[in-house]
Amino acid sequence: MRKLSKAINEMIISTPSLLWLTVFFLIPTVSVLLISLHPADQYGNIMSGFTADNFKRLMEPVYMKIIWRTLWISAVSTLVCVVLAVPVAYYMVACRESVKKCLLIMIIVPFWTNFLIRVFAWKAVLNPEGPLRHWLIQLHIISPDTLLLYNIYVVLLVIVYTYLPFAILPIFAAADKFDFSLMEAAYDLGATRRKAFFKIFLPGISSGITAGTLMVFIPALGSYVIPEMVGGTSCDMVGNLIAERVLVGRNIPEASAWASVLLMVIIGLLGLRLTYIIINNFRFKPWDNGKV
Template structure:
C-alpha cells in the first residue's frame, strides 16, 4: 500500500519529465539518423551519413575545445569556491547571509545583460583594458576580446555561483570542531583543510564539479559574444546548423552527442552517491 502511494505521488513528476524531457530527447536522437532536406526540412530516408559527419576533424576539434574549456572552467570555479566556502563556514551568521546574498544577486540580472557588461569591460576602451594599461600590465595593442581567455573568464564568472552553493550546503553541515581537533593533534592548516575538511564535504564537491561541468558543456551565448571565430563550442555549431543552415539532422546529431556527453558525468555522480 505504501509503495503504491509513493508511485501515485511520483507519477505527475515522471509524466512531466517523460513528455517534456525524455520524449524530445528521443525525437532528437531519431532525427540524427534522417537525411537532410535542401529546403531546410527533414528527408524521408534513414541514413548513417549525418552521424558519421561527427567524426570530421572540424567537429572533433570543436568537441575537444568544448571539453577543455568546460574542464578549465570547472577547475577554476572550484579553486575559487573552496576557499570562499571554507571562510563562509567559519563566519558569523549575519556576515554569512550577507556574503551569500552577494553571491545570489547576479542571478537577479538578465544573463544576456551580464554578458554584455563583460563585453563592455573587456572592450579596447573598457575599464579593464584601461586599468591594465595604466598598471603597465598591458599595452595599447592588447586585445582582451574575441579569444579563448575571454571566454574562459566570463564562463568562470557565470558558473562560480553554481560551485559555491553546493559546496556551502555541504560545508554548513560539516563539524568544524574536527578541523580544530586535527590542528590540536599536530596537523598544519593545509593538512587539516585537505585531509579533514575536503573529505567531509565530498558530496558537495562532487555535486559542484558535475553541475559546473555540465552547464559549461552547453554554453554558446558566451563564446558568441566574447569569443572569436576560432573559439566556438559545440553549442554554437548546434545553433548554426539549426537556425542558420537549417540542417536539422546534423543539429540533432550534434545535440545527441552533447546529450550523451552530459549524461556521462551525471551517471558518474549517481554511482558515486551510492558508494
C-alpha cells in the same frame, strides 16, 4: 481498499506534472536522439530511413577541434571554479550568521541576474573604449594595440564568472554541515593546518565538490552565448554549432547529432555519479553520520 485509494491519490497528485514532463521533456529529448539517425534532404529537413552519416561528419578534423575546445574550456573553467569556491565556502562557514546570510545573497544575486546582462557587463568592462583597457594601457601593462575582447581567455573568464555560484553554493552547503571538531582533533593529534585542510576538510566536503563540479561542467559544455558574444568565431564551442545548424544553416538531423553527443556525455557523467553514490552506500564515512 485503503491501498487502492492510496494508489488513486498518488495518481491524482502526480499525473499532472508527470504528464507534462513526459510530453515536454522526455519525448522531445528522446526524439532528438532519434532524429540524429535520420538522413537530411537538401533543405536540411528530416528524411525517412536510417543513417550514421550525421555522426560520421562529426569526426571530421574541423569538428573534432571544436569538440576538444569545448571539453578543455569546460574542464579548465570547472577546475578554476572549484578551486575558487572551496576557500570561499571555508571562509563563509566561519562567519557570523548575519554575515553568512549577507554573503549568500550576494552570491545568489549575480546568479539570478539576467544572464545576458552579465555577459554585457563584461563586454562593457573589456570594451576597446572601456575603462579597463584604458587603465591597462596607461599603466603600460598592455600595448595600445591589444584587444581585451574576442579571445579564448575572455571566454574562460566569463564562463567562470557565470558559473561560479553553481560551484560555491553546493560546496558551501557541504562545508556548512561539516563537523569542524574533526579539524580540532586533527590539530590535537599534531596535524599541521595544511594537512588538516587537505586530509580532513576536503574529503569531508567531497559530496559538495562533486556536485559543484557537475553543476559547472555540464552547463559549461552547453555554452553558446558566451563564446558568441565575447569570443568570436575562433572560439566556437559545440553549442555554437548546434545553434548554427538549427537557426542559420538549417540542417535538423545534423543539429540533432550534435545535441545527441552533448546529451550522451551528460548522461554518461550523471551515470558515473549515480554509480559512485551506489558504491559509496556500502562504505562507512564518519563525517557523513552514515548519511549519503
